[in-house]
Amino acid sequence: MTLKLTNTLTRRVEEFQPIEPGKVSIYCCGVTVYDLCHLGHARSYIAWDVLRRYLIWSGYAVTFVQNYTDIDDKILNRAAEEGSSMEAVSERNIDAFVADMARLNILPADRMPRATRSLDAIRALISELEAKGAAYSADGDVYFAVMKHAGYGKLSGRDLEQQQDNAAGRVASEEEARKLHPFDFALWKGTKPGEASFPSPWGAGRPGWHIECSAMVREELGDTIDIHLGGADLVFPHHENEIAQSEAATGKELAHYWLHNGMVNVGGQKMSKSLGNFTTIRALLDSGVSPMTLRLFTLQAHYRKPLDFTAEALEAAATGWKGLNAALGLAGETATASTELPPALAASRERFAATMDDDLNTSAALAVLFELAKPLRALANRIERGDDAARAEATTAELASQASLLQELAGVLGLQHEQDATAGGLSDAEIEAQIEARKAAKAAKDFPAADGIREALKAQGIELIDKPGGITEWLRS
RNA sequence: GGCGGCAUGGCCAAGUGGUAAGGCAGAGGAUUGCAAAUCCUUUACCCCCAGUUCGAAUCUGGGUGCCGCCUCCA
Structure with missing residues (x-):
């Protein structure tokens, strides 16, 4: 019995063979910490948490690394909006991330590197690419030259020639004009006035998103890892670029297995910040949906398939969880x-x-x-x-x-088992008193009054169960 | 337009050649003053067309519909 996984790289289901027997190294693309996580993140990280737990259960020693992208336009924009700093925005959202993941019973990663703390590795990698002729600088920016890297497009199935034709009409912006090929992407971006920046051999600026991951993977886990994880929306360009950078630098395969999870959809469309159709993890949990209900909801579908988020489906999961929980x-x-x-x-x-x-x-x-x-x-x-x-x-x-x-x-x-939520502010004694009152009403055949008490308690999350012999028990639901 | 994926009962969803797992909802029954909760029982020929095969939801070809990526994104 061996584990088989769908490898995006080969588009096939393959038997899992670790590089080193009994050990598994995993890198999971983390979040850009400019805002709270939504259900799309929850679905992804629950899926990978299950992969990790299953590997551990199967006897593997797993090293799981997940990064934080804490240098990004969106973080800078958010900081500017609220008049705070990039660090403040990042720090706050990292705290929120940790808390949300904990509520969902997602095991914390073994190591969680941050882009801001990996700048040496990032700069070193860019220099290495530059020395190998895979990168070029232009006006303070440094770009990766996709044409110089054989195999570009192998993960996502892109064809550079074809795409160049398609892109011919949309080379409009200044940045596009600087690139040798439309697919070339920034490794280092020159600073703009008023922005946070870091020193580098190419001038002050900040790293591009893709290079951050390449550098952190290498620094934490080495040149080649077993499994690389992420959402299906990262296949291109993020993971494609990550492969190009890493493999151009090391000459070795970056990861043996690439796993991607399907999107969470709302009304048939991908849940995302830009569409504004998202529900944050904490908003959902705070609305009374239990963490385990959310887990069950996501695990009822295969991780690669899209998952439609509807109130009805969530309700079904909640009822299903109730039984399992009992x-x-x-x-x-x-x-x-x-x-x-x-x-x-x-x-x-x-x-x-x-x-x-x-x-x-x-x-x-x-x-x-x-x-x-x-x-x-x-x-x-x-x-x-x-x-x-x-x-x-x-x-x-x-x-x-x-x-x-x-x-x-x-x-x-x-x-894992969840204790019944202690909803309602009533003490046990108060509830017992209400039950006595209802019992009296029933004895007097005043059923409307009895039902009224029952409804009032139900509204406060207290459920009454009448049992034979005139005994009434109650549960907090 | 290019690349990738999906289409199974009212809803969600597994199943990848031998006559359809599971969850939710629904129905019937037990229980109840009535309920609720609970327990028991129960409900499908798999988008369309053609083909391969003794046999297909499962393979092949052609349709139709939907989604993701191609710009930041889990």
Whole structure:
């Protein structure tokens, strides 16, 4: 059983073979920290978190590096708008990023380099490219010469000749005029008045976006890495350029496997800042959608496919998560599982691994989880409602093993039990008092009053469950 | 225009040659003063056309529709 991944570079599903047995080096393109992360980022980073967790679960020692792009026009613009500095904007959004990722139970990267702290490596790489004739400077800018690099376009399938024809009509701006080929891109941009800049052999300025990643990958993980990750929208030009820069400098392949995740769509269109159709991670979570619901929502689709974000689909995920969560809650209460896995459970575990090996088929993997969860959920709900027989059933070794396996596999997907949100400001005593009042109303056959109390509590997130024998229990939902 | 991808029940979605996983919604039943919640049961021939094959959602060819990239973007 080996992991197979869709490699954008070859456009094929390939068996994963690490450079060094048992070890995996991964570089994941991070965010440009000019604003809060939205659901597109969430989807991407959840997918890669699952890849990472699965590799670890499979026994690999994983080194995961994710960068912050903290030098960028958008950050500068934002700083100018609010009258602060590039550093202030970056710092604030990095803090937000860390917090948002933590809420989604995304493992922090092993190392998170920043462009501003990698300037030496960036300048060194540009110099190296210049020395090799792959770069040229023009009026304080330094460009990469795509025509000098055989293989440019191999990731995205571009054809330089063809594109030149197409671009012929749109060479308008000054910058375009300076380039030898329309696809040439800036490695270093000369400073403009009033902008943050850094010294360099080519004059004060700042690095281009693509070179930042090339430099950070090399500095953190070496010339060749196992896996490079990113959103499908980065294939061209970002990753294509990254490959060109790195491979022109080192003469070695930059990454063996290139994985790209599909976009999050809203009404059939890509969620993005520029279209203004985005929902930030924190806005969604703060609106009451649980982090695990969001995780489940994204993992129900294959990572490469577009994912349409709709209220209805999210609602479905929330209800689905409720069931899984109930089953996971039981895992903490059962007896210690025996180390021997019963045959049926061992088969489930194998099936889970087989689906994940198949290019991270989380949708199919979730089916295994739901099947494992089904009896546990039923039991958990019976216990919740005070069924003592159910409590006894939960202590069997068989169920303990099942609960334990569910917990383990859910963990591979980063799904973990969530405590019921403590919504509403009512204390337990206040709730009990309301229940007593409703009981009295019912006894007096004043059902409208009884229903009124129930509705009022429901509005505050308190759900009443009437049980046989006139007993009423409640849950915070 | 170029490159890449997708089209499966009311919604989401797996399945890549042997008669359609899973989740949500819906329906029926149990329970209830009525509900809610919960539990049990249950619901599809896979965009269209042609072809290959004993057999195709799955392969080939042709359509149609949709999306992404080609400018910053996860």
